[in-house]
Amino acid sequence: MTQEHRKEKKYGMVIDLDKCTGCGACMVACMAENNVPFKKDETDKLKSITWIRVYKLTNGKPYPNEEICYLPRPCMHCEGHNGHSPCVTVCPAIATDYDRETGIVSQIPTRCFGCRYCMGACPYHARYFNWWDPVWPEGMEKSLSPNVSVRMRGVVEKCTFCFHRYQLASEKAALDGRRELKEEEYQTSCTQACPAGAITFGDLLNKEHAVYHLKKDHRAFRLLERLGTNPKVYYLSSREWVRRSGDNYHPDEKTGEIISHH
Amino acid sequence: MSIVDEKAKEVDAADSPAESHCATSVDDGNGIAGLTILFFIVGFTASLFVGWIVFPKLLYSEKQQPIDFNHAMHMELVDNGCESCHFFRTDGTYSGVPKLAQCIDCHQEVQGDSEHEAVFVEEYVSKGREVPWLIYSRQPDCVFFSHAAHVQLAKMDCVTCHGHIGESTSLKPYEYNRITGYSRDIWGKELKNYLGLKTNTYDRMKMNDCAYCHLEETGRKSSVSTEKDGCFVCHK
Numbered sequence: 001m002t003q004e005h006r007k008e009k010k011y012g013m014v015i016d017l018d019k020c021t022g023c024g025a026c027m028v029a030c031m032a033e034n035n036v037p038f039k040k041d042e043t044d045k046l047k048s049i050t051w052i053r054v055y056k057l058t059n060g061k062p063y064p065n066e067e068i069c070y071l072p073r074p075c076m077h078c079e080g081h082n083g084h085s086p087c088v089t090v091c092p093a094i095a096t097d098y099d100r101e102t103g104i105v106s107q108i109p110t111r112c113f114g115c116r117y118c119m120g121a122c123p124y125h126a127r128y129f130n131w132w133d134p135v136w137p138e139g140m141e142k143s144l145s146p147n148v149s150v151r152m153r154g155v156v157e158k159c160t161f162c163f164h165r166y167q168l169a170s171e172k173a174a175l176d177g178r179r180e181l182k183e184e185e186y187q188t189s190c191t192q193a194c195p196a197g198a199i200t201f202g203d204l205l206n207k208e209h210a211v212y213h214l215k216k217d218h219r220a221f222r223l224l225e226r227l228g229t230n231p232k233v234y235y236l237s238s239r240e241w242v243r244r245s246g247d248n249y250h251p252d253e254k255t256g257e258i259i260s261h262h
Numbered sequence: 263m264s265i266v267d268e269k270a271k272e273v274d275a276a277d278s279p280a281e282s283h284c285a286t287s288v289d290d291g292n293g294i295a296g297l298t299i300l301f302f303i304v305g306f307t308a309s310l311f312v313g314w315i316v317f318p319k320l321l322y323s324e325k326q327q328p329i330d331f332n333h334a335m336h337m338e339l340v341d342n343g344c345e346s347c348h349f350f351r352t353d354g355t356y357s358g359v360p361k362l363a364q365c366i367d368c369h370q371e372v373q374g375d376s377e378h379e380a381v382f383v384e385e386y387v388s389k390g391r392e393v394p395w396l397i398y399s400r401q402p403d404c405v406f407f408s409h410a411a412h413v414q415l416a417k418m419d420c421v422t423c424h425g426h427i428g429e430s431t432s433l434k435p436y437e438y439n440r441i442t443g444y445s446r447d448i449w450g451k452e453l454k455n456y457l458g459l460k461t462n463t464y465d466r467m468k469m470n471d472c473a474y475c476h477l478e479e480t481g482r483k484s485s486v487s488t489e490k491d492g493c494f495v496c497h498k
């Protein structure tokens with residue numbers, strides 16, 4: 001018996017930078033949701049683990065013309081060319097993989113042996129290495145989520161688009177005999193935490209999902225498109241300098257005129 | 263061991279000392295080859311013996327369940343079959359091994375004269391303590407499994423994966439791997455299970471057992487790297 005295939009999906013995100021205030025609620029929600037470890041001293045940001053990270057961009061002009069933009073950066077879940085995203089291609093252990101059914105780049109930390117090629121390959125710095133075993137403040141083990149397996153020292157981890165929520169939502173749908181999920185049944189933790197409603201999440205291929213339309217907005221751009229990573233996270237900004245900082249532009253290139261090969 | 267020595271002597275005797283100096287001698291070559299093959303076979307058998315019989319004995323340890331439980335007998339007493347104790351919660355997750363709440367209606371007082379029941383009532387029911395059941399089918403923490411997908415959507419029965427526990431009259435001992443702490447039911451108990459063979463679908467429940475059934479039953483090949491199910495179908 002071969003059951004009917006599920007519809008192909010491409011889960012993705014559209015982040016409206018005009019709305020983002022840089023409050024960092026998405027980062028907090030993500031850490032709590034995904035059992036992301038932290039240390040007593042987090043001053044060395046190179047060693048911090050932040051599946052979604054809010055960056056501060058400036059237009060580089062002196063006061064009073066200086067402008068600021070905050071940019072939250074989850075994993076871009078690059079499709080590359082036919083699912084050959086940069087990290088998936090280099091992983092010697094198949095610890096990271098591209099799923100054509102959901103468009104999600106998976107990361108299986110138990111499989112990872114910590115070579116960190118993927119971190120080198122990822123142009124977005126979306127991957128993080130566990131330099132230490134997680135140490136939770138006393139009593140906090142009890143509040144860890146059982147839906148996300150805790151990682152150990154020596155492995156790489158990254159944003160999964162809260163994939164466990166997809167699993168749980170599918171499980172619930174299975175009780176009603178359904179295989180397909182509605183838009184609101186699967187939403188990431190950061191999307192729901194954002195007080196400004198800047199993050200929209202859904203299936204980029206499904207006309208009924210908000211992201212399908214938002215990604216076609218005239219303000220939309222993606223990060224480093226020129227590399228051919230084909231990311232599934234779109235950004236919206238009405239400011240040209242912001243859109244322009246999304247890629248390495250030649251001075252006489254027009255904003256948004258990047259030839260995408262895929 | 264003595265077999266090895268006798269055989270070795272026979273081979274030695276067959277070689278004449280003169281010939282053994284001549285490297286090109288065909289006979290001599292055969293003698294040494296024979297010896298090599300013999301030692302290879304003996305060594306190979308010995309390592310297989312150690313690897314498949316001795317090592318698993320050392321590797322696995324056994325525990326008894328806190329109290330015995332009789333499925334067959336209880337099935338005659340409950341109204342709703344397996345679901346009286348193993349049911350789906352409204353959020354789609356599976357209740358799994360029953361909590362005390364499923365037993366308490368009948369076991370406020372001792373029902374029969376079984377020793378296990380006496381212990382059960384005394385140690386657990388009257389003290390309000392949950393029974394620390396050992397779970398044979400427990401997968402590693404990084405594995406996501408969904409009963410709803412298999413039981414509700416794919417209409418599979420419990421026996422396919424668990425064997426005949428539901429009809430049993432007592433619980434088998436729980437065996438676990440001393441190093442990883444995982445239940446032995448995952449890797450299988452018989453020699454042939456290590457060789458990758460199994461007679462029943464429930465003899466083993468390793469990653470490949472899940473993945474091959476998925477490939478056969480769903481035909482999904484969504485993983486770019488493995489052309490099977492994506493890792494996130496079963497991992498979390």
